[in-house]
Amino acid sequence: MxxxxxxxxxxxxxxxxxxxxxxxxxxxxxxxxxxxxxxxxxxxxxxxxxxxxxxxxxxxxxxxxxxxxxxxxxxxxxxxxxxxxxxxxxxxxxxDAVQNGRIDVRALTLTLHDAKTADDMAELLKDYPYLPLQVYNCIIRRLGFAQRLDAAFAIVEWLKKNRTLNELIYNSLLSAVKISKRFYKVSEVIDDMRSQGFEPNIVTYNTLMSIYIEVGKTKEIFNLFSQIEVAGLSPSTATYCTILSTYKEMEDAHGALEYFIKFREKYQMGQLQRDSFEEDLERAFVKIETCTVKICLSLMRKWLLKEENNTAEVLRFLSCMDKADVKLDQYFLGRLVWVCTRKEHYMLVEELYKRSREPGLEGDLSVSVCNRIIWFMGKAKKWWAALEVFEEMLERGPMPNNFSFGLVVSNFIVLLMAARQRGIYRWPLKLLDKMGERDLTPSTKQWNTILIACSKVYETEAAVEIFQLMVQKGEKPSVLTYGLLLSSLEKGALYDEAVRVWDHMRKVGVKPNVYAYTIMASMYARKGNHDMVDLVLQEMAAARIEPTVVTFNAIISGCAKGRMGAAAFEWFHKMEGRNVKPNEVSYEKVIVALARDGKPKLAHQMYEKACKEGFVLKQRAHDAVFKAGGVGGVSVHLDDLGSYPVERRKSTQNKSNQSDFCYSSA
Known part of the structure; x- marks a missing residue:
């Protein structure tokens, strides 16, 4: 055997x-x-x-x-x-010598699931009459997890007939009652325990208190705690943590904090018995302090997740924790940052970041938390605050990663527009220089996003320098990158430079896409070189790239900027001849071009045509027709133009800005 x-x-x-x-x-x-x-x-x-x-x-x-x-x-x-x-x-x-003969407690527990009485248990355990009581403790708990409480009680009844019991067996049975949530059995266990001559010990009281937490009997928990000293017992670490958990169940963070303050006073005055704690008193104090902080953190997170704005309440409680000298370390501050998702939480996130930068704080500020703060600042439209966090990461740490850079780049357009208004023209390049000093290289998509931002705010010079810096860093420009640079040059009226970039792009083997062709056609239309516009369209056909409505809108817009209304009108009809259906932007551009070129009748006719086709034009087209009629001596009545259009939000589908067209054409 x-x-x-x-x-x-x-x-x-x-x-x-x-x-x-x-x-x-x-x-x-x-x-x-x-x-x-x-x-x-x-x-x-x-x-x-x-x-x-x-x-x-x-x-x-x-x-x-x-x-x-x-x-x-x-x-x-x-x-x-x-x-x-x-x-x-x-x-x-x-x-290494243990190979055979182990009793699998899990398998043994499975064989006992259907036992109902002590006799059933005697039959099932006849091959194991003298197992240590620790094994039975384990089996009883497992039966609780398996919702087999009758079998757990049967084991105790069988042990009473065959073995000498102890408090551990009854504590395990009480734990099984708690696990199985059959709380009506609690009094039965306690009565049987006392009938066998065992009084509840501190483990029993701790289990009872945790059961009362689950059933919501908070008053009974404090009554039990008062009975511990009457019974001549000393509270353990688990006892104090259970009391703190009671305050958590009551959602009383202030009560938990006050309870810990009283406990700390007893600890500092030496009024706690060292023998009542499972470990050193100093370690027990640290555990209870950590439990307090976790409960306070959990309740603050719960406040922030509610529908109402509890930012002020959280800030007040943080002040109370400061007065009580209970500090949140970097880990807990980060946990609180991650739950802030609403714009109303901005003041709290700002305060948490300020605290995380305080010297002497336990733990290290993580990159992920800083990235979360940058993301939140952007969502709350606090773009400059997000930039300050990023720059502080560069100066003080933690070292930002490429994701940090991506978050800043995602807010680049807004930041650059603000920089333009403040006259900070060199700011994008300074930021890139700082990134280079930390060996952080933007991805191609991030470079392109920066170029889009420069194009939108007409920062042509910055776009050229960023493109050159990109090449110096060893990043190979894509067709999208060249298109963005062409867009910046076209908006800055640097046509010769745009032609050189166009020639260089084709020389290095980068095939133009519809976006790049559109920019070049718009540029030639603005210069009045319509032969080159035709040549661009021919090259598109040779490359099997069909011009889109955006392409023709860009050509018409170029004619309008050059005050060539007749040319714009001609290109509008060429677009229809190519079976490209005009949209609202097409009509608005050609109407404005005709009005600027002193052709009010044609402008009025195009306006009426657009209305008949069901298009609702912007106020700009309406005003252009009316003003052109007055200047040209043509009587245009407001009734003829219909009701004054209500200004609509910009549509994402019909944007005339070519830099918005880039990703859809890549």
Whole structure:
């Protein structure tokens, strides 16, 4: 018969085949360390029909393995303890010898699921009559998790008939009641426990308090706590943490903070009994302080997730924590930052970031938290604050990553427009220089986003320098990159430079797309070189690229900027001849071009045509027709133009700005 390991903790123990025992023997192995002997609660049992184990052989094997052990007969099988000499144990070496004979507690628990009475349990456990009580504790808890509380009670009834019980069995049974949430069994367990001569210990009280938390009986929890001292017991670390959890259940962060302050006063005055804590009193205090901070953090996060704006309440509570000298470290500050998602939380995020920069704070400020703050600042439209956070990362740390740079770039357009208004023309390049000093290289998409921003705010010079810097950094420009540079040059009226960039792009083998062709056609139309516009359209046809309505709108817009209304009108009809359907932008551009060129009748006719086709033009087209009629001596009545158009929000589909067209054409 193989030996049986009745229970096994973290360290395994030696199991050998002793086939000479007619009783169940359990050997308890202990480990010796410099600071004392620490029990491992590890057992080996040897069932057999023969005589007792050969102790001399067992002793020799243990010495060979470097083991120290005591042999003990459980349940008074022999009525005495036998002890062999003590030597050191090497558990790593011993664990390799464990191959067979283990009792699988999980499998054993499964066999007990259907037991209802002590007799059922006696039949199922007949092969394991003398397992250590620790094994039964484990089985009872597992039965609670499996919602088999009847089987757990049956084990206790069977143990009462066959073994000597202790408080641990009843605490395990009470824990099983809690796990299975059959709380009506609590009084039955306590009454049975007292009938067997056991009074509730501190573990019992802790379990009862946690049960009351689950059922929402907060008043009973404080009553139980007062009974602990009456019973002559001392609260443990778990007791204090359970009380704090009660305040969490009540959503009373101030109450939890005040309770911890009173506990700290007792600790500082030496009024706490060291023996009541499972570890050193100093470590217990740290655990309880951490538990307090976690509960306060959890409640603040809960406040922020509610529909109403509780930013002021959180800020006030943070002040209360400061007065109580309870500090949030970097980790907890970051947890609070991550739950801020609404614009109303801006003041709180600003305060949390300020606190995270305070010297002497435990922990390090993480890049992910800084990125979250930058993202939030952008969402709250605090773009310059987001930039300040990014620049502070560059100067003080933590070192930003490419994602940090991407977040800043995502706000680039707004920042550049603000920079233009403030006259900060060189700011984009300075930011890129700082990034280069930290070996942070933007991706191609990020470079293109910067060029889009420069194009939108007509920063042609900055766009050229950024393009050159991109090439110097070894980034290969794409067709989209060239198109963005062409757009900036076209808007800056640098036509010769645009032609050189166009020629260079084709020379290096970058094939133009519809976006690049559109920019060049618009540029030539603005210069009045319509032969080159035709040539561009021919090249598009040769490349099997069909001009879109955006292409013709750009040509018409170029004619309008050059005050060539007749040319714009001609290109409008060419667009219709190519079966490209005009849109609202097409009509608005040609109407403005005709009005500027002193052709009010044509402008009026085009306006009426657009209205008949169901287009609702902007106020700009309406005003252009009316003003052109007055200047040209043509009478245009407001009634003829219909009702005055209501200004609409800009449509994302019909934007005439070519830099918005770039990604859809890439």
């Amino acid at each position: 193989q030996p049986v390991i009745a229970s096994y903790p973290n360290q395994s123990i030696l199991a050998k085949s002793y086939l000479d025992s007619d009783k169940l023997w359990v050997f308890s192995f202990e480990k010796i360390r410099r600071k004392g002997c620490i029990s491992c609660s590890s057992y080996i049992s040897f069932p057999s029909s023969r005589f007792a184990p050969n102790f001399s052989q067992l002793k020799t094997d243990a010495k060979n393995k470097g083991a120290f052990y005591t042999t003990r007969c459980f349940n008074g099988v022999l009525g005495l303890d036998q002890t062999c000499e003590k030597v050191e144990v090497d558990y790593e070496e011993i664990s």
